[in-house]
Every structure is written in structure tokens, then in C-alpha cells.
Amino acid sequence: MTAIVSGSASQALSAALASELDCPLAAVEYDRFPDGELLAAVPGFDADRAVVVASTTSHAAHLELLLLQDALHEAGAEEVVTVLPYMGYARQDRAFESGQPISSRAVARAISTGADRVLTVSPHEEGVCEFFEPTAEVVDAAPVLADPLPDDLADPVFLAPDEGAVGIAETVRDTYGSGEIDHFDKHRLSGDSVEITPSDADVAGRDVVVADDIIATGSTMSEAVEVLHDREVARVFATCVHPLLAGNAYTKLAASGVEAIYGTDTIEGPATAASVAPVLAEHLSAD
Known part of the structure; x- marks a missing residue:
């Protein structure tokens, strides 16, 4: 029997995946010791196969995942499958300066110690999957981004x-069923400064869907949206797999003139408008 085990940051997605797979949700307890240390436990766990669903959106979430994996092995699970809807540190796939760590490799190695199989959803850099042992499997969630878009x-x-x-934009367009594809040119000037060069697309009076894998600070996308409004665009919708929306990203995008922001439940929050549970279920039920 397979049971779904939820990290504290992925409870809605875990419930949706359990429904898709017709599997039970395991009882999970999250707590802290008096000194602040985390506790993650699976009391009464009784299944041969555990599927841990845990977005590592924080330091605590990373540690919680490691504790859940260990608890499941201790409880007698014969196989522990780890699903990373959002993998933190995945964008740090190389050492940017001498003496710096390859952070995605470091966290991948740690997660691999407790996992028999790892799936990660639309990582920013697919090369990070090779840091896992065995290599992590990529689950492409771009098609579900078309689900919340208006029909008109x-x-x-x-x-x-x-x-x-561009590949994400093409997938969303193909799933939606019609539309033109284009892209901006982005030039990074420094660690937090980006220059956006407008595309050649004629957007006057047309609706535009800006599609990306992740919206972090929203700065790049808000600059793009402002350019679109200068060109008399009709409506602008922002869509992404991972709606990280750090700091004031949501209000920044709204102020730039975005009609709506659509994300998936890889990061659960105010922009969640589509679920990756069906595509995860396809990968997990294909075993």
C-alpha cells in the first residue's frame, strides 16, 4: 500500500494528490522542542511505500523533509519516494565565486540519503537533477498553467x-489552443539589476499572457508588463509554475497593471490557481 505524507508547506497539494491516486493521507505531526529544534513524526504509519510531498520553501522545510524521510524508514517503509513540488536552492547550480558552495548539490545530496526516488516539478535548472542519487525525475507542470486562463x-x-x-510559453499556448509566441530579451547587469529589451510583437489591443517557471521578486516581470502597457496592450495575465512572490512581489505586479496572477500549488498561497497533482499522479501511477 502507498500512503501520502505531507510536509507542512504542501498540505493542500498532498491532499489533492492523495485524491488523484486514491491513496490514504498519513498522519503527520509537526512540533518544536523547547530549545526550538524541529520534530516531524509519522505516528502509526503503516504502509509499504511512502510518497513524501514537501516543498522546501525555507530552511525549516528542508530540515523537516529530512526528518520525515528518516521517520518513515524508522517506521518500516520499504520505499520512500520524495516529491519536491518546489526545490529551494535549485537556482544555485554553480559556484558564482571562488570558495562558494554549489548549494543545489549540497541540498540534493542531503535529500538523497533518505530517498529511494526523487521527483521535482519544473526546476529552474534541470541540471540540478543530476546532483541527486539516483538522478531526480523532472515533472513538467507548464501545461496546467493554461487551466485558469480566461476562455475569451x-x-x-x-x-x-x-x-x-520560451518553452514554457509555447506549452501554455499549445495547451490553451491558440495564440502567438514571443519573448523579451533580458540582460542581467548585476545580482539584482536586470535590463529588459522589448519584443517585436504587436500587442496593441491584444491580451498578453506572460509565462515563466517562477516569479520570485516580480521585478523582471513588472518591468515587462510596464513595457506592454506603453504599447497599449489590452489585458496582461502573469502565470508561473512556482509563485514564490517574495516580499512585495504581488503588489508590485498588481501596481504594474497585471490583471491577474496565476500560479500552481507547488507553493501554496494567494496566487495558487491550478494544481500539479494530476501530472504528479501520472508519474507516480506509471510505476
Whole structure:
């Protein structure tokens, strides 16, 4: 029997996945000791196979995942499958300066010690999957980004904020069923400064869907949206797999003129509008 085990940051997604797979949700306890140390336990766990669903959105979430994996092995699980809807540190796939760590490799090695199999949803850099042992499997969630879009988009343009996200924009367009593809050129000037060069697409009077894998601070996307409004765009929708929306990202995008922000439940929050549970279920039920 398979049981779904939820990290504290992925409870809604875990429940949705359990429903998709018709599997039970295991009881999980999250607590802290008086000194502040975390406790994550699975009291009464009784299944051969455990699927841990845990977005590592914080330091605590990383540690909680490691504790859950260990608890499941201790409880007698014969196989522990770890699903990372959002993998923290995945964007740090190389040492940016001499003496710095490759952070994604460090966390992948730690997670691998307690996992027989790892799945991660639309990582920013797919190369990070090779840091896991065995290699993590990529689950492409871009198709579900079309689900919350309005049915009445006017002559839509699906726009990537840079060339690297064109594949996501194409997938969303193909799933939606119609529209043009284009992208901005993005040039990073420094660690927190980016220059956006407008695309050649004619957007006047048309609806635009800006699609990316992650919205972190919202700075790049809000700059792109402002350019679109300068060109008399009709409506602008922002969509992404991972709605991290750090700091004031949500209000920053709203102030720039975004009609709506759609994300998935890889990071559960105010922008969650689509679930990756069905695509995860396809990968897990194919065993």
C-alpha cells in the first residue's frame, strides 16, 4: 500500500494528490522542542511505500523533509519516494565565486540519503537533477498553467520574459489552443539589476499572457508588463509554475497593471490557481 505524507508547506497539494491516486493521507505531526529544534513524526504509519510531498520553501522545510524521510524508514517503509513540488536552492547550480558552495548539490545530496526516488516539478535548472542519487525525475507542470486562463483571450500573445522561458510559453499556448509566441530579451547587469529589451510583437489591443517557471521578486516581470502597457496592450495575465512572490512581489505586479496572477500549488498561497497533482499522479501511477 502507498500512503501520502505531507510536509507542512504542501498540505493542500498532498491532499489533492492523495485524491488523484486514491491513496490514504498519513498522519503527520509537526512540533518544536523547547530549545526550538524541529520534530516531524509519522505516528502509526503503516504502509509499504511512502510518497513524501514537501516543498522546501525555507530552511525549516528542508530540515523537516529530512526528518520525515528518516521517520518513515524508522517506521518500516520499504520505499520512500520524495516529491519536491518546489526545490529551494535549485537556482544555485554553480559556484558564482571562488570558495562558494554549489548549494543545489549540497541540498540534493542531503535529500538523497533518505530517498529511494526523487521527483521535482519544473526546476529552474534541470541540471540540478543530476546532483541527486539516483538522478531526480523532472515533472513538467507548464501545461496546467493554461487551466485558469480566461476562455475569451483576445488574439492572445504568450510572452516569455526571456529566451530561456520560451518553452514554457509555447506549452501554455499549445495547451490553451491558440495564440502567438514571443519573448523579451533580458540582460542581467548585476545580482539584482536586470535590463529588459522589448519584443517585436504587436500587442496593441491584444491580451498578453506572460509565462515563466517562477516569479520570485516580480521585478523582471513588472518591468515587462510596464513595457506592454506603453504599447497599449489590452489585458496582461502573469502565470508561473512556482509563485514564490517574495516580499512585495504581488503588489508590485498588481501596481504594474497585471490583471491577474496565476500560479500552481507547488507553493501554496494567494496566487495558487491550478494544481500539479494530476501530472504528479501520472508519474507516480506509471510505476
